[in-house]
Amino acid sequence: MTEPSPLVFGRTHGHDQLSGHEQVVFCHDRFTGLRAIIAIHSTALGPALGGTRFYPYHSEEAALDDVLDLSRGMTYKNALAGLDHGGGKAVIIGDPEKDKTEALLRAYGRFVASLGGRYITACDVGTYVQDMDVIAREGQWVTGRSPAAGGAGDSSVLTAFGVYQGMRACAERLWGEPTLSGRQIGIAGVGKVGSKLVDLLAEDGARVTVTDISGTAVDHVRSAHPEVNVADDIEALLKAGVDIYSPCALGGALTDDTTATLATAGVRAICGGANNQLQHPGVEKLLEDSGILYAPDYVVNSGGVIQVSDELHGFSFERAKGKAMQIFDVTRRIFALAGDEGIPPAVAADRIAERRITEISQLYGIYLGK
Template identity: 50%
Template structure:
């Protein structure tokens, strides 16, 4: 079992010297881990621990290269810093990725080896579930380390955070829709949900309760079958981003908002659960110029973080739900700032995050 910090000199996208927007992200630590016996290859990124220990999910995904996995963990861990600050949580930003296809590479032995690796970090990074991992997986990781949240209730955790994330996105979307369309909000609006997995599925139900018309897309036939059998009023489409929508809700993988997709976007509001929705930061300005309201992903999708992070302070369910509900208040603050100061929503959200991190940094230095 080995742990190393590596840099491939053949690759222009290394850890500390890059040729993309992550060059100025200033991560505190990036740790690579490999276990030959189980086939585990993992990367942990700790972005910023000003507000508290780094917390973020573990993504298990068949990346085409180590470089792609590294880029993802750097982007995601930075996003977790923003998410924790926007949610008002005393946590820093971190993320982990395991390279491989979870349907074939994931084994109990690999997950326990991963847990042993995390344990060596001494709590500087605390993990939860993400794409490709479940609360059941975390139960196995938790056999080797206490630095895990989101385990099953039988194991002492708060369980899967999919509904909590969906509820936060729902509150964010309602708040944004109220600013865009007035008191009717989402009632009668067409919402395209891209990805109906463990978050998107719950979001569909909440939107239907709100009186919205829902169109969904997902490459997984099983996911679509589950939605169809549960919500017979939902329309299934091959793609939603280019459809006739009022709201586009990306709830799958990130980077779907590109210059090309934004140019053809018909929705007036974008709000979803996916992380890193913008392919590049300048897409924020493109959305603003087209008068499309984008709720920054790390503001909208903080519900899951609030749920699992609250395990660390033993918050009860009512307190957790109320904190998630207040995501809507934060969205209202961000969008109001965007309008009054004529800045993009991304700029307004970053200003809020910087204020909260700087306030904590100043208090600590005194």
């Protein structure tokens, strides 16, 4: 009977955390111009699952920083989502509008396939369903494909649904009822996820104010919901007096300065679809000290990874939606532990995730035969 390998935890940043990753692979194909990095943080719960980001990083070091951080976050996200998957992520260095070709994507697909199923990819910033269809032509370890190619299609539906479940848990914690009816919600970023979140909030009777740098995205929301208010920027959005602030665009939106701004504006909770919302470790403590309830992003935005994980078993939307519904209960559990132990919700979430990873990894010491 073999002993399980030791687990290394810790959601901090920087190259000093490279030792916490099981495997980091640099991929370069001269013919297609592909430059990519695949990072596997942990396979303690199963094959690493996480998307591929196609982005014009200014340096290889910046790309490495991002993929290490993102892959580590996927370990915690998948653990808290109850999935039998570890954490992984990949980045392709380049401008997706200029550098993306069929040959480059297929070359990348061959690198993914070379890992023999230790890493399973999906969509992320700069990659889309049609890209996954191309990558999948070189191997089976690809999710987020189109329905025509046997996949689940756009995962933003369940991502938004999960964020909504997290908001319901925030409302219950703050006001005693799991409903957003009559509450003022401010959404920064109304792209694929944010716009679908507006649909759910409108159905629940919430009052919604949105902002986005894309006028087209705002027009799309207003065409479906003319009652929605529009703010020119985040500062104007907060001045509208929001109960819950929902960052649904880029990461790093929560800083020391923005925490002070949110507290001054009277924001009671933060619950959004953006990844890596905390600019640095310690912001979660500032939010706690400011009386702002923070629903950890890697918990509430896990509906997308729940969907692509289900695709590996023959996709069922209702089954995946039922799993995403559990984000409400997981968020409640995190808030309860945070309250009982006097710690920020982000710390409570990490503890729950690490406990599950440690406990399940011990099962690999049970010999199943040949």
